[in-house]
Amino acid sequence: MVKTIETTHDKSDIIIQLLNAQKARQFREEYLDLHVYEQAQIFTDLTEKQRARLYRYLTAEEVGDMFDAIEEEPEEVVNYFKEMTPQYAANVIDQMYTDNAVDILAYAQKKDLAKYLRLIPQEKAAEIREMLHYEDKTAGAIMSTEFVEIVGNQTVRSAMHVIKREADDAETIYYVYVIGSNEKLRGVLTLRDLLTHDDDEMIEDIMTTPVMSVQVSDDQAEVAQTIRDYNFLAIPVTDYDGRLIGIITVDDIIDVIDEESAEDYSGLAGVDTDEETNSPLKAAVNRLPWLIVLLLLGMSTTTLISHYESMIGEASILAIFISSITGTAGNAGTQSLAVAVRRLAEKEEDQPSWYKQFLTEFFTGLLTGFVTGLTICLIVGIWKQNFVLGFVIGMAMMCAITVANLAGSFIPNLMDRIGVDPAVASGPFISTLSDLTSVLIYFNIAKLFMQFLMGK
């Protein structure tokens, strides 16, 4: 029988009933039969009372495995530890992979953290303490310290023994790392390599070297790109002396890719799209800051337009096309911005230089501006039977699109250079800048032709 996601969901009701009915043995049987991800899904739906019962029915090891798969925000997961006895919580933390435990403990109160760390075996506690110091979004912050290490002068047979012994604790056993003196990373072997070589061969004869690795302070996005390009299942992390201190596995990288793309998308939309709330109040609080900032930035455009109020009073037809010009230039700017942001995110070596990208955008702007401007010129000319007006609007649109394209490529590159994430803040700057320049260009071109426009 093939298991589908639906059958799992039917099961969750039965399991919760068993918990309510205090049938400990049956509950354990059914619950532990599920994949940890499914266990976690059920767990996060429980009430506090049900959770208290679950902690009694399951061992800290079982709960720890399940906590590795929880998808709630760490600042919420940390509260579960407070519901447990300190020793039970410490055991749960001890069972979890260090990277996952650290994510959550980063949100614990100082005194709780100290309490847990005292109750956790010393070695693990030291690892947690160290990892808590790595900066967010670096290799150090997402790495796991549970990996298999072997040495060069052992045989394939003895390496296989090490792997079997550590199979239960290591995050992956499919890559094993060869270390030399001082824990220096020397080589790597896949389990596939080990299986296809004779038992008596020496590790240093068959290991892959040099090893592709990342440094503990590397940006998580770069690590993700490397794993993606090379189709690795894991990559080793070294400190500044080339010592192996952790690994990053592909499942952590998928979360990174997801997080980064959600950020890009959110940046363009001006909202945290992972807003999980169904409360209009919380949603409003999430969205209002950007809306107000954009409104205030937009007021600069409004102020600029108001300088031309007398011109509008004389030729009200001009007002009709403001939004068409600012809108189209804004669209062009967003296109150019999106292309630039994606290129920056990919960080590939063979990218055209900054200067060249800028030049490309300039000519792209001129070309798209010319075609779009010609289109609107014809439409307005025919619609309003006034080709002077059509020409003014067409010219304004062409200039505005060219400027917007330049801004769309210039601003994210500038932000990247000064160390600000271009995805987050570029959007509103582009649209404000492009609105301002569009209005300026439009009314100044219109001014030149005012006598012809008035005549109409």
Next chain:
Amino acid sequence: MVKTIETTHDKSDIIIQLLNAQKARQFREEYLDLHVYEQAQIFTDLTEKQRARLYRYLTAEEVGDMFDAIEEEPEEVVNYFKEMTPQYAANVIDQMYTDNAVDILAYAQKKDLAKYLRLIPQEKAAEIREMLHYEDKTAGAIMSTEFVEIVGNQTVRSAMHVIKREADDAETIYYVYVIGSNEKLRGVLTLRDLLTHDDDEMIEDIMTTPVMSVQVSDDQAEVAQTIRDYNFLAIPVTDYDGRLIGIITVDDIIDVIDEESAEDYSGLAGVDTDEETNSPLKAAVNRLPWLIVLLLLGMSTTTLISHYESMIGEASILAIFISSITGTAGNAGTQSLAVAVRRLAEKEEDQPSWYKQFLTEFFTGLLTGFVTGLTICLIVGIWKQNFVLGFVIGMAMMCAITVANLAGSFIPNLMDRIGVDPAVASGPFISTLSDLTSVLIYFNIAKLFMQFLMGK
């Protein structure tokens, strides 16, 4: 020594020099020492003449492994086959993983395809033929047919023999699948499971069952979500009778996640952001269609505004705030759209109902609209010393934001329901609809207060 990406890049110059100097043996040594991803990076930079030489120096098997790692668009890779003798091309294709070969052959001309398939071993040719029929973006289109299958009534020892034998060809050996009669999928075992059990244990006693699997016609985005949630390295693909026909590995899924998020981002920005060109002409061709469509859609707003031209003539101050109102409502609509698109993409079970989401957006719109409206009312009231005008603009903004929020949540849900990808086409609809309603609301509210506005 830890290898970094930079040292690889230095090497590529040396390797190309060896190729130019016709030093076949040394070229082979240096080139094949690189990771296939790096080999592919160098390959795609070669000239046609250099490539011809490379085909002579390397075996079809070596080129096939490298082609598995090529990141160029398949429609371009297919042209390389034309540079080879048909038999050599067939051997390269035979060596590649079926899923990768199929991606490329989908772009081959009919007569070329027939030629290659005739020269490829029958079994593989049949697989390729079948996979060419799977719809794009389904599990069938991205699956690989190189997996390890064992049966239930064999021992761990004999299963390990099967794995070792197939280690060179299978896409992954870290998951092995247990099949029953008629190739039906019965269970799964990780290599970790096998290593931690006694050699004499029977597979059916230790296999994990039931197996989480996907059907050949399932959407690739759903497959990606499952692999991500469960942290799998691979997932089996079954046909409608539950027969195992392929697997999808995590590296293919990373590409899917990347592709899907790029699509969402591109949809919001109205441009294919993976545009890799540095030619302004090509970039313009890529961007113009959306720009023109958006311009034409925007003309409906312009037409609507032109209906109120006489009102603007009487009170030109009204014109100044059009872009502020349409802009802010557009921003609110984009926020609401982005949240809805992300929710649809996640396809989680515990999502609020359609109706409830709609209600949440309505109240979110009212709340954000009220705060934003109040802000602009105060700004305009103080700036222009005219609180009636402030009230008109504030009211209009509040109504316009509420409507935009509703549209932003309604349209993507509707599109999803009728089977159109909401990420691709929603953006322009939202902004057009929100512009139109904003203008309509604004001028109708203004009309009610016209006598007070004229007084100013």
